[in-house]
Amino acid sequence: MTLLQSIAASVAAGRRKDAGKLTSEALEAGIAPAAIVDEALLPAMAAVGEKFRRDEIFIPEMLVASLAMKEAMRLLTPHLVEAGVEPKYTAVIGTVQGDLHDIGKNLVAVMWRGANFKVIDLGTNVPPQAFVDAIKEHRPQVVGLSALLTTTMPAMVTTVKAIRTSDAPPVKILVGGAPITSQFADEIGADAYASDAATAADLAQSLAA
């Protein structure tokens, strides 16, 4: 088994300490942080989701896997974000109301920091008004909405509407998350849709410029 496969296996099994130890080993071995995310962490979480869908594992297993992924991300984040660079733009991000999934949203936040954004992270289960208030307070160029559940897609609609009809300063809205599509983004009046965190970083830069 390669080091990347071992990291994926430890995350999928929810072995947090192993995930951390192996991630450190991979960094020391000179493996690129983005490769650790793309080739070990993301496939591991996809496999966990597939097992959950097939009723082979349950919520506790999903939860420990997400904690193992977070431990790996904690070690990778400083390597994905360039230190000491004065951010050029500001972005607000959050997972919409009713939705507690934050791993994808956190990944987008890390990539945005790496793309020269100051990121205000509102966390998960964020009510529409909290997005509006944050836009008024921080005056970002871009706001990002994440949703992982089909049942929370309506909260994304409500949030976009709340932002567009508020007296907050104009802002570009970027949406993403597993059930979101570019067609849905168009329908709800978002400015852009990104299928992954790297695309979200590219798009945020062009939206902000």
Ligand code: B1M
């Ligand atoms: Co949940 N869960 N979960 N879960 N969970 C999914 C999403 C699910 C697909 C699993 C499945 O059935 N196969 C399913 C949703 C089904 C659906 O709606 N169609 C599901 C369900 C049903 C649930 C509960 C309802 C289970 C229950 O209680 N019966 C419940 C809901 C709780 C709630 O939110 N109210 C629940 C709970 C949980 C845990 C708490 C146990 C845990 C979350 C822990 C956490 O996030 N801190 C969890 C997990 C871990 C998952 C899976 C396994 C993994 C999600 C993840 O982190 N993926 C997930 C299955 C799966 O995704 N295959 C599943 C890795 C992450 C990097 O990917 O978030 O997709 P993702 O982000 C991607 C892109 O989507 C994109 O970029 C990232 C990649 O670069 N992206 C953006 C995301 N946000 C973006 C924003 C952008 C741009 C791109 O711009 C702003």
